[in-house]
Amino acid sequence: MVYHKPSIIALTFILWLTAGSAKAEQFIFTTAWTAQAEFAGYYIAKEKGFYKQAGLDIVIQHPSLTSSAFHRLQTAQTNAIMMSMMSAIDFISQGIPLVNIFQDSMNSSNILVTRWDTDPMKLKGKKVAIFNSDPSYMAMIMNHREKMNFNWVRFTSNINLFLSGAVDAMMALSYNEFYQLQQAGFKMTEGSIYRFSEHGYNIQENGVYVMRDYYLSHRDACRRFAEATRKGWEWAAAHPDEALEIVMKYVRHNNSPTNFVMQKLMLKEILRLQIDRDSKRREFRVRPDMVEKASQMLFESGMIKRRVTYKELTGQ
Amino acid sequence: MKEIFTAIRSSLSARLSLAVVLFVAVIFVGAFSIMFTEAQDIIKEEAWGKASQTLDGTVLHIDNTLRRVEVASDNMLRVIERNLEKPDSMFTVGKQVLANNRELTGCSISFDPFYYKEKGRYFSAYAYNDGDSILTEQEGTDNYQYHCMDWYLIPKLLDRPYWIEPFMEDATEGIIVKDIFSSYSRPIHDAKGNSVGTFSVDIRLSWFTQTIAKVKPYPHSFCVMLGKGGSYLVHPDTTKLFYETIFTRTLEKPDSLKTALGTSMLAGESGHKMLDYDGEPCHVFYKPFKNTGWSVAIVIPERDIYAPYQRLRSYTLWISAAGLLLLLFFSLIIIRHSMKPLQQLAEATHRIAEGDFSATEARRLRTDEIGQLQRSFTKMQQSLDTYTHELRSETTTLEKRNQELLEAYERAKEDERMKTAILHKMPDKMAVPVAEISTTAKQVCDHLGEQTLDIKKATKTMRDNADQITVLLDEMIRAAQEERRQTHG
Numbered sequence: 170m171v172y173h174k175p176s177i178i179a180l181t182f183i184l185w186l187t188a189g190s191a192k193a194e195q196f197i198f199t200t201a202w203t204a205q206a207e208f209a210g211y212y213i214a215k216e217k218g219f220y221k222q223a224g225l226d227i228v229i230q231h232p233s234l235t236s237s238a239f240h241r242l243q244t245a246q247t248n249a250i251m252m253s254m255m256s257a258i259d260f261i262s263q264g265i266p267l268v269n270i271f272q273d274s275m276n277s278s279n280i281l282v283t284r285w286d287t288d289p290m291k292l293k294g295k296k297v298a299i300f301n302s303d304p305s306y307m308a309m310i311m312n313h314r315e316k317m318n319f320n321w322v323r324f325t326s327n328i329n330l331f332l333s334g335a336v337d338a339m340m341a342l343s344y345n346e347f348y349q350l351q352q353a354g355f356k357m358t359e360g361s362i363y364r365f366s367e368h369g370y371n372i373q374e375n376g377v378y379v380m381r382d383y384y385l386s387h388r389d390a391c392r393r394f395a396e397a398t399r400k401g402w403e404w405a406a407a408h409p410d411e412a413l414e415i416v417m418k419y420v421r422h423n424n425s426p427t428n429f430v431m432q433k434l435m436l437k438e439i440l441r442l443q444i445d446r447d448s449k450r451r452e453f454r455v456r457p458d459m460v461e462k463a464s465q466m467l468f469e470s471g472m473i474k475r476r477v478t479y480k481e482l483t484g485q
Numbered sequence: 486m487k488e489i490f491t492a493i494r495s496s497l498s499a500r501l502s503l504a505v506v507l508f509v510a511v512i513f514v515g516a517f518s519i520m521f522t523e524a525q526d527i528i529k530e531e532a533w534g535k536a537s538q539t540l541d542g543t544v545l546h547i548d549n550t551l552r553r554v555e556v557a558s559d560n561m562l563r564v565i566e567r568n569l570e571k572p573d574s575m576f577t578v579g580k581q582v583l584a585n586n587r588e589l590t591g592c593s594i595s596f597d598p599f600y601y602k603e604k605g606r607y608f609s610a611y612a613y614n615d616g617d618s619i620l621t622e623q624e625g626t627d628n629y630q631y632h633c634m635d636w637y638l639i640p641k642l643l644d645r646p647y648w649i650e651p652f653m654e655d656a657t658e659g660i661i662v663k664d665i666f667s668s669y670s671r672p673i674h675d676a677k678g679n680s681v682g683t684f685s686v687d688i689r690l691s692w693f694t695q696t697i698a699k700v701k702p703y704p705h706s707f708c709v710m711l712g713k714g715g716s717y718l719v720h721p722d723t724t725k726l727f728y729e730t731i732f733t734r735t736l737e738k739p740d741s742l743k744t745a746l747g748t749s750m751l752a753g754e755s756g757h758k759m760l761d762y763d764g765e766p767c768h769v770f771y772k773p774f775k776n777t778g779w780s781v782a783i784v785i786p787e788r789d790i791y792a793p794y795q796r797l798r799s800y801t802l803w804i805s806a807a808g809l810l811l812l813l814f815f816s817l818i819i820i821r822h823s824m825k826p827l828q829q830l831a832e833a834t835h836r837i838a839e840g841d842f843s844a845t846e847a848r849r850l851r852t853d854e855i856g857q858l859q860r861s862f863t864k865m866q867q868s869l870d871t872y873t874h875e876l877r878s879e880t881t882t883l884e885k886r887n888q889e890l891l892e893a894y895e896r897a898k899e900d901e902r903m904k905t906a907i908l909h910k911m912p913d914k915m916a917v918p919v920a921e922i923s924t925t926a927k928q929v930c931d932h933l934g935e936q937t938l939d940i941k942k943a944t945k946t947m948r949d950n951a952d953q954i955t956v957l958l959d960e961m962i963r964a965a966q967e968e969r970r971q972t973h974g
Contacts, residue, residue, distance in 0.1 A: 236628065296642065301633040322642065325633045329650045332714050333635075335642035353714035354732045354747050428729045430737045 193226035194390050199238040201251040201375060203231050204423035206416045206436035207344065208251075210273070214401030216415050223393035231423055237302060248383055249394070253374045254455070254482075255306040255463050261481055262473035266381035268484035271395040272455045273402070274374035275445040278343040278438070279307040281363035282350060284334065289363035295337035296320045298330050305340045306467060307365045307372070313470035328353060344438035348431055371446070372463045373456060384484050399453045406440050406451065455483055498824050502816035506809050513805050520801075525794055532790040533757065536770035536783050539702045547693060548775045550588070554669050555646065555776065557586045558686050562671060565594055565684055569675055572601045572608060576621040579612030582686060583619045590614055590666065590689045593624065594673070595631050596682035607631070613687075636668045637683045644680060646671035648777040650712045651690050652727070665690040665718070665727075667777075694719045697781060703789035713778045715747050746771070750780040762786075826855045830862050842870040903965050915957045918950030925950070 200208045211229055214220050220227040230247060232238040238250040239260075249270065252260075257267050281289050281297070293316075299305035301323040312319045324330045324339075328349050331339040341347045343364070350357060365371070377398070384391055405412035416432050419425075443451045457479040464476040479485075493499045561582045568574045575594040582592045595609035607625025614620075624631065631637050640647040649668040670685035697708045697719045710719035715730035731747035734740065742760040746769055749756060753773040760767060762784060771782035788795070851859070925946045 301630060322638065323633045324638060329635045329714060330638055333639045333643065333647065335639045351736055352730045352733050354730070354751055426728050428733055430733045434736065
């Protein structure tokens with residue numbers, strides 16, 4: 170075979186140009202909340218170029234009080250959103266075809282915190298504050314199972330409602346409001362805290378969901394997104410200090426009402442919640458048994474009309 | 486250094502001066518300790534008073550302003566509750582509230598879901614001042630679910646007025662409005678006393694935070710204001726505002742003093758605490774606001790409070806040190822001057838010790854003890870001089886006599902030596918004439934008076950033998966003299 174040197178150089182140049190001009194696939198992802206360490210893996214995957222390496226031009230958005238992540242997904246403003254597994258099951262049961270493409274959490278972070286150092290199980294008929302943005306399925310299931318007859322008070326965010334004494338208890342996340350309460354000088358004893366994960370309610374929480382249509386047409390992009398995100402989280406676990414710096418960059422950019430100490434505590438707790446209790450590893454997968462359990466609990470408490478299966482949730 | 490100590494040890498005036506300075510220094514230390522302690526207490530009390538007055542003034546000023554808002558809200562609430570059957574009139578009421586109270590920036594008259602069935606789930610008459618005019622709008626939507634907002638929920642659930650925790654307005658789509666607001670909210674009741682909604686007025690807190698931030702009783706002091714949850718509402722480090730609480734850093738690095746301060750402030754207590762701020766000891770004076778549940782603190786670095794005390798102490802110490810040095814200097818001069826006669830006496834004593842008993846120069850003698858000593862010493866010196874002269878004269882006489890005795894002694898010794906030499910040199914031949922003389926003398930004695938005795942012959946024999954002995958003796962003397970000459974060289 171005879172090679173012509175100029176031809177090879179021209180071909181290489183053309184290939185380089187082609188490669189350079191090949192546009193990465195845009196992928197818009199909306200987190201579950203404002204910028205914080207809860208989304209460290211995504212920020213890192215973007216900042217460290219993991220998404221780019223996967224051929225994705227990622228856009229990370231954060232919801233606002235007036236524009237929820239789900240609203241953005243419904244109105245096609247985003248390709249993927251983050252939500253809890255129970256929310257996803259609820260939506261799917263209502264006929265909204267969501268598919269999980271990546272699972273962050275392996276454990277429940279839900280906590281019920283009471284005022285006045287009260288035993289949570291003695292709060293029958295009392296006012297309990299729950300997030301308006303997320304239906305606090307756990308609290309409702311517990312309310313149904315334990316016949317607590319809670320008087321629900323839906324609130325938007327932060328802990329002021331609880332601190333004012335207007336409610337007797339509030340739902341908190343172990344990586345967020347729990348630390349906010351500590352940060353506000355609120356004294357909590359173990360007796361006044363109800364950790365759902367310790368009472369048979371350990372259900373996986375946040376995962377990334379897309380609409381089924383999108384999933385079917387962009388399976389490969391979804392797979393690459395999941396792989397890159399996983400790399401981002403593994404890097405965060407291996408380099409928590411650097412990860413925190415990246416998180417703070419996003420926090421500052423988005424003017425999130427938080428601080429370094431809160432984010433440090435949050436990242437530590439988020440990374441802890443990612444470790445599966447059985448395997449003791451970060452698995453980043455939806456557990457079939459948890460889907461079944463969550464679906465069963467929601468169904469039994471009358472919150473969904475039909476059970477949702479693992480296959481449905483994962484688009485199989 | 487060793488030389489200095491040696492010099493001090495060898496100088497009475499130096500030792501006396503140092504003793505005086507040391508004694509005075511001890512008195513100074515005692516006196517200054519008492520003075521400094523008292524001064525410190527006075528300055529502390531003054532600082533306490535100053536900080537408390539400043540705090541009281543600030544809190545009173547702000548409480549009064551906030552009270553005006555409360556009164557305005559109270560007055561308008563009656564109007565609202567009298568017009569509940571006319572929902573659209575709420576917009577007019579809202580405009581009226583803002584028109585009558587220029588410090589208010591917004592006003593929401595919000596009702597429970599479906600309170601007005603014709604209005605649907607959301608009905609909140611919102612009036613706001615855009616700078617030029619007062620506008621109104623119905624603010625409740627699915628995207629703005631006011632029923633879940635603190636300003637709506639808290640007063641309704643508590644069924645009493647409530648100052649909402651200050652916030653930075655988060656406008657739509659994440660646009661941050663860089664202004665700080667708080668809302669005074671109170672529940673609206675119908676004629677039967679049922680809570681049907683919330684009336685809330687907004688007040689811009691920029692003036693408020695600026696007023697507090699300007700409070701600066703000391704050069705490096707600053708003010709901190711905490712919300713009900715411990716959030717910094719006023720802080721010199723603006724990055725901490727709203728995002729950080731007084732407890733935040735303690736979660737990472739426990740700080741019992743800061744925690745105690747935060748707990749006390751949030752409990753609505755007034756007081757004072759000491760804690761390190763950025764590694765500097767600071768005094769924190771704090772006081773709560775009457776109605777809002779917020780608390781304000783003045784943080785004063787200790788160096789600021791005690792700056793006058795430190796200056797006083799510094800001046801006093803420097804002046805004291807200089808005074809002690811001057812005291813040492815003048816003590817040395819005075820004592821040395823006073824001791825000069827003693828020095829001269831010491832020198833005179835030294836001269837006396839060396840045998841110089843001559844009288845000192847005539848000088849003016851003092852009348853004090855040293856003068857007496859001088860006189861006594863002079864007298865003693867003169868006595869010694871006289872005595873020495875006498876002693877010297879007697880010594881001279883004695884020496885003369887001694888010399889004579891010595892010479893006599895030498896002569897006797899010479900005679901003795903010559904005698905010994907003569908005796909040693911006497912030859913046996915002297916024995917013969919001596920024996921003949923002796924024999925002749927004996928015969929003369931034995932035969933004295935007898936006719937047989939030839940006196941002449943005997944006399945001649947004895948003379949001849951005596952002459953012989955004399956010749957022998959001369960020879961012996963010559964020989965002895967010769968020997969002595971040889972001996973003495």
